[in-house]
Amino acid sequence: MSEPEAPFVTGLPLVALVRRSSEFLRAHGVQSPEATAETLLIHHLGVDRAGLYARSAPLDPQAAKAFGRSLCTRCSGTPLQHVTGEQQFMDLSLRVEPGVFVPRPETEGLVVAALETLRGAERPVVVDVGTGTGAVALAVAHHRPDANVLATDVSEAAVTLARANADRLRLAVDVRLGDLLEPLPAELRGRVNLVVSNPPYIEEEAFDSLPLEVRSEPREALVGGTQLHTRLATDGPEWLRPGGWLVVEIGDDQGPEVRSLLSARFELVEVLTDLAGRDRLVRGRLRRADAAARALGGATSASRAG
Template sequence: MRARKLIKTAVAELKASEAIDHWQKGRERIEAEDLLAFVMGGDEPDPDDRIGNAERDAFEGLIARRATGEPLPYIKGYTEFRGLELISEPGVFVPRDSSEYLAEQAVKRLRGRRSPVHVDLATGAGTIALSVANDVPKATVYGTDLSEDAVKLARRNARRLGLKVRFATGDVFGGLPKTIAGTVDVITAHPPYVAMHEVDDLPDEIKDWEPVHTLTDRSSDGLGFVRQTVAEAPAWLRPKGWLLMETDPDRARDVKNVMADGGFRDVRSTKGGDLKITRVIVGRPPA
């Protein structure tokens, strides 16, 4: 069978899936082409190329898995983020392309500092922390996560990439050495911000596959983690440091208000990157 026909059939199957969130135009074709290239060893075939029976069967199996809502990184076993190939496994938060803007904002604020220190909260597979360590080699980088599985995977990714990041298990700032209190230049977080009663409303590909603790902090408004971070961050930040939190556009105003009410200065909502579907709320600690 030719690649063109395979892709066309796969796109139709993905479009018909009720488990997938069809938020992006052309997403189904992008994913089908990605999976076919994966099956073919990394090279996307030309539309008129003939695909062997073994490769066709493997591809159709992967498409069937994706149609159930299984995230692409879980299917492939890895994901790419700002030029880094990160191992991805079930049980650990799936890195989002939209988070690249959060990493970019952190890198921009760290590069000009003499001996920068960065802390990434709810680090998951280490996505943001490793991206910062890669782009700012002189930085001392820490990552924390409540999940031991996430921290183990983050450490595996660090070893595989040859990047030095200190990962620790702990809730919010738990696990960080107290010696760095007051020395951190940038704190980043992609917090769980879905209210507990809203989890069931999420797309199947999220609620059925990703760990619940990465989606909600189980608070009534989804802002429990945000409030704790805002309350504790000033003790860790330098006076001229920054707190950067990624959130959904619908939550941006709420997160911004929590930071402002917590005494943070120069608080504003920013957006950027290729996929402008999330917001990064930035602010300086109280004077």
């Protein structure tokens, strides 16, 4: 199917262009058409929202052509973030690319909950599992510059992009390629203050009912049910220090199951809701008895090895 055309972009004052562009986007089924039109114009003009409406002159021909092309690409189902190549996340501007999951605004709640667990911790060690663009790890590093932040992902494309975002934002995050916690250096066993993760949690049978824009994301970054939550609840205690925290994002119908998973090894386990009242996160603190048993087991193994 060919892309729609937007010949109206030339010659209109910007206020009128926002209005006509919004109507065009709405007619093609794009959600939040006004905000989308503004975002695309801001992207092409290199101004903020106030600067956009302070300008009255029409776009020059080159900018008009580029803007019209972006409108049509968005109408064809390409996510807005892939049209602009960037996403705002907790005051950070992240580069995004096709093939790497775009962080959603609701995941900012994961960072807020994670930061709450770090209150009072000095120079905490934080691990973001399944980092994608690096959004969660970078936001933690931004708000806790004293933290030692590591991030892992099984996708080479994600690791490359997360490292690029860290370099561009000048934030110290050690991004490693590998499965869940396996890439971590051995000396961090029993020393991590926080493991945080937004793992793939869409159920397989629900994938086909997702909006087209969501289904354009990498399938492996979406589908997983509670499999990775189970692994994190099992493997996390090996790396966490006594009283360390695990905080994970969940699907809105997975709260009871994931809470039960964590309750086997963690205390103070709670399900947290988002602004719409839907279950969104589960967090728990490693029981100190579990940490002590782990340490004793490690000492026994070392003694036998000697």
